[in-house]
Amino acid sequence: MQHPTTEQLLAVRDGVSTIEVRAHVDECATCRAELARFVRMRDALRALPDAEPPPGALDALLTARAAASRRARSRRYAGVAVAASVVMAVALLVVPHNRPAPPLIPVDTEVSLLAERSDELDRVLASVESHSGILDLRTAGTIVALEDRLATVDAHLRRVGTNEPRTTGELLRQRIALVNALVDVHAAQTQYSF
Secondary structure: OOOOOOHHHHHOOOOOHHHHHHHHHOOOOOHHHHHHHHHHHHHHHHOOOOOOOOOOHHHHHHHHHHHHHHHHHHHHHHHHHHHOOOOOHHHHHOOOOOOOOOOOOHHHHHHHHHHHHHHHHHHHHHHHHHHOOOOOOHHHHHHHHHHHHHHHHHHHHHHHHOOOOHHHHHHHHHHHHHHHHHHHHHHHHHHHHH
């Protein structure tokens, strides 16, 4: 027979081994020495005094566990908020919508207002991005997808310029929706990062 495993030697020590393993240990000096070492270790551990936790340790442990649970819930809610923002942005961009009635204000004025709103959101995004911190992989992927779509819209805006005010207005609406989604993602990341 081969030398017994550690588990088999521990079974000998605890009196629950097979006859074959016990017979081998009785005949093998190496295994007897290893068994004696396990017995000494068990006896030394049993001789240690009972340790009492410091006062307040249980309360501190329970408080830390509750805080960790709250953080985990907050991260789940942040993920849901990010996903909802992305779905809304994609829905605004992808789902065909009925054209609204002609604006009550001249198209050129509407385009100017949309451009101002877009610029304002760019400043908000720059401010929020600077406080985002470390991103998890899913959030980073969401941001990259939104930024790619934003780059596409910006390229269309540069191509169209001011020659087609209605197209420019629609592109600016898409841009505003994308930048809004980016602001939401970064704000959620900032709020729930630790």
